[in-house]
Amino acid sequence: xxxxEPLQKAIxxxxxxxxxxxxxxxxxxxxxxxxxxxxxxDLIASLVSLKENIKFCKQCYNLAVEDYCDIxxxxxxxxxxxxxxxxxxxxxxxxxxxxxxxxxxxxxGVLSPLEGISVENLKISELFDRLKNNDVKEVVLALNPxxxxxxxxxxLAKMIKHLKIKVSRIARGIPVGGDLExxxxxxxxxxVLNRIEL
Amino acid sequence: xxxxEPLQKAIxxxxxxxxxxxxxxxxxxxxxxxxxxxxxxDLIASLVSLKENIKFCKQCYNLAVEDYCDIxxxxxxxxxxxxxxxxxxxxxxxxxxxxxxxxxxxxxGVLSPLEGISVENLKISELFDRLKNNDVKEVVLALNPxxxxxxxxxxLAKMIKHLKIKVSRIARGIPVGGDLExxxxxxxxxxVLNRIEL
Numbered sequence: 001x002x003x004x005e006p007l008q009k010a011i012x013x014x015x016x017x018x019x020x021x022x023x024x025x026x027x028x029x030x031x032x033x034x035x036x037x038x039x040x041x042d043l044i045a046s047l048v049s050l051k052e053n054i055k056f057c058k059q060c061y062n063l064a065v066e067d068y069c070d071i072x073x074x075x076x077x078x079x080x081x082x083x084x085x086x087x088x089x090x091x092x093x094x095x096x097x098x099x100x101x102x103x104x105x106x107x108x109g110v111l112s113p114l115e116g117i118s119v120e121n122l123k124i125s126e127l128f129d130r131l132k133n134n135d136v137k138e139v140v141l142a143l144n145p146x147x148x149x150x151x152x153x154x155x156l157a158k159m160i161k162h163l164k165i166k167v168s169r170i171a172r173g174i175p176v177g178g179d180l181e182x183x184x185x186x187x188x189x190x191x192v193l194n195r196i197e198l
Numbered sequence: 199x200x201x202x203e204p205l206q207k208a209i210x211x212x213x214x215x216x217x218x219x220x221x222x223x224x225x226x227x228x229x230x231x232x233x234x235x236x237x238x239x240d241l242i243a244s245l246v247s248l249k250e251n252i253k254f255c256k257q258c259y260n261l262a263v264e265d266y267c268d269i270x271x272x273x274x275x276x277x278x279x280x281x282x283x284x285x286x287x288x289x290x291x292x293x294x295x296x297x298x299x300x301x302x303x304x305x306x307g308v309l310s311p312l313e314g315i316s317v318e319n320l321k322i323s324e325l326f327d328r329l330k331n332n333d334v335k336e337v338v339l340a341l342n343p344x345x346x347x348x349x350x351x352x353x354l355a356k357m358i359k360h361l362k363i364k365v366s367r368i369a370r371g372i373p374v375g376g377d378l379e380x381x382x383x384x385x386x387x388x389x390v391l392n393r394i395e396l
Contacts, residue, residue, distance in 0.1 A: 009244045018225055019226075039214065044242060046207045050208040
């Protein structure tokens with residue numbers, strides 16, 4: 001009786017979304033309630049279309065509207081270069097830079113014994129199938145520099161080297177616009193070790 | 199080509215929501231994309247039901263599933279007491295306290311000449327119709343203590359007094375659990391002025 005039932009239900013469902021707490025969920029629900037019908041219908045249609053029309057690329061597991069994603073289908077990309085990332089959001093982040101022209105491989109996570117994520121839960125055998133059946137010259141590992149990411153990188157690097165394929169890792173260092181004084185020791189240490197001759 | 203079109207569209211629509219920036223919108227869209235169909239359908243159904251089934255109470259402009267809201271329809275509420283609030287979220291906030299047993303009147307905003315919100319844009323004439331046609335003994339003004347809220351409170355108090363109805367305002371003071379040392383001068387000043395005899 002405190003909150004009308006349909007509002008209560010909508011708040012509950014919205015609270016299940018990541019980074020949406022109860023207060024934000026209530027604000028969103030009240031906003032949607034008061035929003036004009038056009039915006040509301042556009043929003044719902046866009047979400048339903050997202051769910052219905054987006055699939056995962058059969059080669060790299062990036063998002064795709066057909067069997068293969070735009071990147072895998074593109075004639076302009078360097079097919080001898082594969083960048084291994086944890087998640088689709090990493091593909092988006094790297095694509096935004098306009099600095100990378102190869103293909104991707106989305107693992108769908110990183111190895112994490114504590115969370116029960118092992119080789120079989122990730123697209124690792126699919127990666128090796130690609131490496132064996134295509135003329136790949138280099139694999140760039142772009143996993144997050146946390147413990148699990150580093151361990152997964154080491155594992156993959158070892159396995160890929162067996163195939164006589166070059167393996168690299170994206171550079172670690174002081175972020176562009178970052179401040180040496182406020183960087184942590186590990187980052188400064190890596191930046192010194194990986195210094196580049198000018 | 200950077201982001202598949204349906205994802206791009208969903209992110210754009212989500213970004214229009216309050217307190218959702220581009221990064222959060224992307225996170226939400228990717229989450230929905232990967233979520234199981236049951237949760238996705240529940241969420242969409244709850245939002246559509248919210249939009250379709252919730253109306254505004256014909257008396258107090260609170261949320262309602264029928265013509266009148268649960269509070270206005272309740273036999274247990276004190277109908278001689280009306281609490282005037284800015285928005286529906288304020289009704290929810292006051293109801294949560296379980297300290298108020300009267301009815302409400304949702305203005306839908308406060309007077310703000312700068313934003314072009316005048317008496318006609320708010321449910322003010324509807325409030326006076328209620329006051330004239332019902333046996334109301336007291337009006338509690340519970341608008342936010344900012345400049346516009348205070349100005350609107352003063353305006354309403356003056357008009358309501360003409361009808362020989364008692365007007366009160368919710369108390370200002372140090373928040374429960376708050377710290378005197380860290381309260382601003384205006385709040386401490388109000389708290390001293392509005393001290394209560396023990």
